[in-house]
Amino acid sequence: MDADTWIQSGKALTPFVAAADTADIAIVPELHHLSDYLYDADSLPRTRHRHIYGLVYGPExxxxxxxxxxxxxxxxxxxxxxPLWGLWREEMGTAIVRSQVLNCDQAALNQLLYSRALTAARLPPEYNWVCSAIAPSWDRDRGAFVSPGPLPRRIQVMHITGAALLQELHDIPCHQGGIVSRSLLCPFPQVVLDTRPIP
Known part of the structure; x- marks a missing residue:
């Protein structure tokens, strides 16, 4: 787990351990129906990924x-x-030499997964919720961050990346309506401050 992640549920790690028994790696793809960038080939996230991958593996x-x-x-x-560990170590060595980019670890790992050198057990997005990709919602009844949309599910692992790390409080939409001001960084307990009335 990266240092910018935290566990919101005591059950968060059990599926990872169980899934790792069935495949070379248990991991979460950044794949959710509300991820707008997935529907745009020229979106900023795809452009960034294309740049890193291109540095390591060439434009095609x-x-x-x-x-x-x-x-x-x-x-x-x-x-x-x-076999992940040996293959990844080898792929990372090559990737760093080619690209001179230190954060090419994820590019190397994805190349291995898509080249079929490794098998992956894929978990739902709530097990690694990348907050910079899709902002979470807050569920007052559960007292927890949940996935947004009409069928909210409790987020198991919060992953705070990018500019969200620098912001102390965020205006988070509530599943029940309205907005709360919360930190994405701190685990419970937290004081919930309603900043706007419920419509």
């Missing part, structure tokens, strides 16, 4: 990989005996 492979879901390396599980 970079373009192909950028059009596929990204397996987020911020939260994953693998057995000590998994």
């Amino acid at each position: 492979t970079g373009h192909r990989l950028s059009m596929l879901p990204v397996h987020n390396a911020g939260v994953f599980a693998a057995r000590a005996s998994s």
